[in-house]
Amino acid sequence: MTTVFGHGRLRLYLLKLLDDGPRHGYELIRLLEERFLGLYAPSAGTIYPRLARLEAEGLVTHDAVGGRKVYRITEAGRAELRQRADEVASLESEIRASVSDLAKLAGEIRSEVRGSVRDLKQELRAAARESRRGSPPGPAYPGAGFSGPAAGSGSGGPGWSAGPRAGERVEQGWSAAQGDDPAAEFDRQLLLFVTEVRALARSGRFTEPQLRTAARLLHGALDGLRRLLR
DNA sequence: ATCCAGAACCGCGGTGCCAT
DNA sequence: ATGGCACCGCGGTTCTGGAT
Numbered sequence: 001m002t003t004v005f006g007h008g009r010l011r012l013y014l015l016k017l018l019d020d021g022p023r024h025g026y027e028l029i030r031l032l033e034e035r036f037l038g039l040y041a042p043s044a045g046t047i048y049p050r051l052a053r054l055e056a057e058g059l060v061t062h063d064a065v066g067g068r069k070v071y072r073i074t075e076a077g078r079a080e081l082r083q084r085a086d087e088v089a090s091l092e093s094e095i096r097a098s099v100s101d102l103a104k105l106a107g108e109i110r111s112e113v114r115g116s117v118r119d120l121k122q123e124l125r126a127a128a129r130e131s132r133r134g135s136p137p138g139p140a141y142p143g144a145g146f147s148g149p150a151a152g153s154g155s156g157g158p159g160w161s162a163g164p165r166a167g168e169r170v171e172q173g174w175s176a177a178q179g180d181d182p183a184a185e186f187d188r189q190l191l192l193f194v195t196e197v198r199a200l201a202r203s204g205r206f207t208e209p210q211l212r213t214a215a216r217l218l219h220g221a222l223d224g225l226r227r228l229l230r
Numbered sequence: 231a232t233c234c235a236g237a238a239c240c241g242c243g244g245t246g247c248c249a250t
Numbered sequence: 251a252t253g254g255c256a257c258c259g260c261g262g263t264t265c266t267g268g269a270t
């Protein structure tokens with residue numbers, strides 16, 4: 001795994017952030033995530049040991065406020081920052097450069113998401129036409145019940161479930177919504193999906209991790225539908 | 231030694247359900 | 251309508267272990 005901060009750099013940057021004002025650990029994680037446009041957020045297992053270490057060295061101290069530890073820099077910590085001012089400045093310029101690259105990447109991801117939506121829309125239209133020409137008897141569209149990312153930890157990949165196995169019936173979601181004409185209901189759901197995803201993609205109110213996950217989800221969904229409808 | 235991810239734990243507030 | 255209760259999600263933290 002590649003490290004974002006080199007040896008001792010994260011420690012220095014934490015000092016710099018605390019020099020701007022007292023913050024609790026979780027706030028520091030969010031702040032770093034924000035500065036890296038959401039593409040990098042140090043884990044708790046990184047931040048808290050670092051803060052504990054800084055405190056042991058006397059560079060920061062903490063106050064317990066409402067059950068949280070609010071860390072603030074000490075005079076010794078400020079002295080270290082002054083002493084390593086050049087290093088702090090170069091670190092900040094490196095971060096600015098990284099963020100610029102990330103902003104460029106974010107633009108590419110946006111294009112990818114829009115392209116995926118377009119492809120998905122075309123494939124679903126073709127599938128709808130096909131189903132109208134000769135819709136099979138019995139419960140329509142088995143396997144449509146994907147469940148999305150695993151809830152809970154928020155960690156790991158997109159976590160698509162494999163969905164129902166062949167022969168299993170989908171009793172939730174789709175079947176609850178479908179009307180008498182499965183093809184018409186399919187069209188309605190398709191239109192709803194495309195409209196909503198397009199609106200979300202154009203709103204710009206999303207983070208880069210969300211975009212990455214959305215792109216993966218769209219590719220995954222498209223692959224699943226290809227397999228299903230071929 | 232340091233960076234890092236992820237699981238697990240704890241506490242708190244919000245929410246839904248049920249009995250009154 | 252209201253009070254009590256259980257459940258759930260989230261914020262915050264600690265711990266463990268792998269990678270460099």
